[in-house]
Amino acid sequence: MTQFDRNFLWGSASAAYQIEGAVAADGKGESVWDVWAHLEGKTHEGTNGDIATDHYNRYEEDVALMKKAGLKAYRFSISWTRILPNGTGIVNSEGINFYNRLINLLIENDIQPLVTLYHWDLPQTLQTKYLGWESEQIVHDFTAYAKICFKAFGDRVKYWIVMNEPNIFTHLGYIMGVHPPGKHDEALFLKTYHHTALAHAHTVLAYKEMGLEGQIGSSIAFTPAYSSTSSEADQGALKSYYDIGPWWYLDSYYKGSYPESAIEYYTSQNIEMPFKKADFEIMKAAAEVVDFIGINYYQTAMVAYNPIDGVGISSFNTTGKKGTQKESGIPGLYKTVKNPNIEYTDWDWAIDPDGLRYGLVELKARYDLPILISENGLGAFDTVSSDGAINDDYRIDFLRAHIEACGNAINEGVDLLGYMTWSFTDLLSWLNGFKKRYGFVYVDFESTDLKRIPKKSFYWYREVIKTNGEAL
Numbered sequence: 371m372t373q374f375d376r377n378f379l380w381g382s383a384s385a386a387y388q389i390e391g392a393v394a395a396d397g398k399g400e401s402v403w404d405v406w407a408h409l410e411g412k413t414h415e416g417t418n419g420d421i422a423t424d425h426y427n428r429y430e431e432d433v434a435l436m437k438k439a440g441l442k443a444y445r446f447s448i449s450w451t452r453i454l455p456n457g458t459g460i461v462n463s464e465g466i467n468f469y470n471r472l473i474n475l476l477i478e479n480d481i482q483p484l485v486t487l488y489h490w491d492l493p494q495t496l497q498t499k500y501l502g503w504e505s506e507q508i509v510h511d512f513t514a515y516a517k518i519c520f521k522a523f524g525d526r527v528k529y530w531i532v533m534n535e536p537n538i539f540t541h542l543g544y545i546m547g548v549h550p551p552g553k554h555d556e557a558l559f560l561k562t563y564h565h566t567a568l569a570h571a572h573t574v575l576a577y578k579e580m581g582l583e584g585q586i587g588s589s590i591a592f593t594p595a596y597s598s599t600s601s602e603a604d605q606g607a608l609k610s611y612y613d614i615g616p617w618w619y620l621d622s623y624y625k626g627s628y629p630e631s632a633i634e635y636y637t638s639q640n641i642e643m644p645f646k647k648a649d650f651e652i653m654k655a656a657a658e659v660v661d662f663i664g665i666n667y668y669q670t671a672m673v674a675y676n677p678i679d680g681v682g683i684s685s686f687n688t689t690g691k692k693g694t695q696k697e698s699g700i701p702g703l704y705k706t707v708k709n710p711n712i713e714y715t716d717w718d719w720a721i722d723p724d725g726l727r728y729g730l731v732e733l734k735a736r737y738d739l740p741i742l743i744s745e746n747g748l749g750a751f752d753t754v755s756s757d758g759a760i761n762d763d764y765r766i767d768f769l770r771a772h773i774e775a776c777g778n779a780i781n782e783g784v785d786l787l788g789y790m791t792w793s794f795t796d797l798l799s800w801l802n803g804f805k806k807r808y809g810f811v812y813v814d815f816e817s818t819d820l821k822r823i824p825k826k827s828f829y830w831y832r833e834v835i836k837t838n839g840e841a842l
C-alpha cells in the first residue's frame with residue numbers, strides 16, 4: 371500500500387473560459403474563444419462560454435462546495451483579458467480584484483490555489499494585431515502579463531502553471547483547424563508551439579528573478595503509447611510517435627531542446643524549423659530552474675506502422691457516440707489504432723489507469739523532476755435519478771484506479787506533488803458542449819439557476835482526501 375505524502379495535493383481543476391461566464395463583465399476584454407464559439411458550426415451544438423457555470427458570479431458557492439469536499443488544492447486559470455482587456459497596456463483593476471477575492475477565499479478555507487496563466491483564451495486584440503502565437507511578439511507580451519500576475523498574486527500563490535497543454539491548442543488550432551484560428555499548416559504549428567516554449571521559458575526565468583517563494587512549471591497533455599506488435603515496423607512507429615509527439619513537447623520545455631530525429635523528419639519534408647540558436651540558451655536556462663512537470667493524463671495510445679499511402683490526421687468523436695473515432699496518423703510513420711485490451715469511453719478515449727503509472731515512470735526516467743498531475747478524469751453522460759441523486763459509480767471506478775496507479779508510480783520512485791481531477795464542477799467542454807460531464811458537482815445547465823448537486827463521486831473523493839488516499 372502506498373503512503374501518500376502528508377502534503378500531497380489532493381485537488382480538482384478548471385479553466386476560466388469553461389466555467390466563468392460573465393464574458394463582458396467588469397471591463398473584461400474579448401478573447402479568441404469569445405469570438406470563435408460564436409462562429410457558425412465551430413462547436414458542438416453551438417455551445418459557448420458566455421455563461422458557462424457562471425462561476426464568476428457564484429465563486430463563493432463553488433468554494434463552499436470545495437471546502438465541503440475537503441479539497442486541499444484547486445487549480446484554476448486566470449483569464450488574460452480580465453487582467454489586460456487588450457492583452458497589453460492598461461491593467462483592469464476589477465479583474466485583479468476578482469482573482470484576489472477568489473484566492474483569498476480559497477486560502478481562508480485551507481485550499482491551496484494552483485494558478486494556470488494560460489488556458490487557451492488569448493486576447494482577441496493580439497490575434498488581430500499580429501496573429502497571436504504566430505508572432506514572436508507574443509513571447510514579450512505574455513511574459514509581461516505573467517509578471518503582472520506574479521506581482522499581484524505571487525505573495526499567496528505558491529504553485530504556477532504557465533501553459534496549459536500547448537501541444538493541444540497549437541495542434542487543434544494550426545493542424546486540425548478546429549480551435550481558433552482554424553488553420554491547417556504544419557510549419558505554423560511548429561512555429562506557434564515554439565513560441566509557447568519560449569514564452570514558458572521567459573516566464574519561468576522572470577518568476578525566478580522576482581525571488582518569490584513558490585514553484586513553477588507547465589502542463590503538457592501526455593499520452594503515453596504502446597506499439598501494436600513487437601515487429602520492427604511497429605516499434606519504429608512507436609519511436610516516431612514519441613519523438614514527434616510527447617518528447618517534442620516535453621523536451622523543449624524540460625530539456626531546452628527538440629529530438630534530433632524529429633527535426634530530421636520535418637527537414638526531410640521541407641518544413642522550415644522555427645528556431646534560432648539563441649532560443650535554446652533561454653530554453654535550457656529555464657529547464658535548469660523549472661520546479662515540476664505538469665501533466666494532463668486522460669489516456670494512452672496504441673501505435674502501428676502507417677504506410678506512405680496510409681491515414682492522415684482525422685477528426686475526432688465530439689458527439690459521444692461510441693465507436694465513431696477513426697484511425698489517425700502521419701503517413702510513412704505511424705498511426706493510432708484501437709487497443710483491443712482495454713475499454714473506451716463514449717468519446718472513444720482509452721481507459722488505461724496503468725498507462726498513467728507507466729507514463730509517470732517514463733517521465734521520471736527521462737526528466738527526473740517532481741510531477742504534478744494537473745488533470746485526470748472521465749467525461750461521461752450523467753443522469754439525475756428520480757430521487758435527485760447522481761450515482762456516477764463509473765467515475766468513482768475510473769478515479770480509484772487512476773489513484774491506485776499514482777500510488778504504484780510513487781512506489782516506483784516517482785516524486786508526485788499532487789493529483790488534480792478534471793473537474794470540480796461540470797463545465798463547458800470546448801468542442802463537446804455541456805453534455806460531456808467531468809465534475810464531482812453536477813450543474814443543471816438546463817435550468818436558469820444552474821443548480822449545483824454533489825454527485826456520489828463527490829462524497830467518495832471527500833473520504834479519499836480525508837484518509838490521505840487510504841479509503842479508495
Ligand code: BG6
Nearest residue numbers: 385534535538749799800801802
Ligand atoms: C484538456 C483541457 O485537454 O482536457 C481541458 O485542458 C479539457 O480544458 C479537458 O476540457 C477534457 O477535454 P474535453 O475535450 O473532453 O473537454
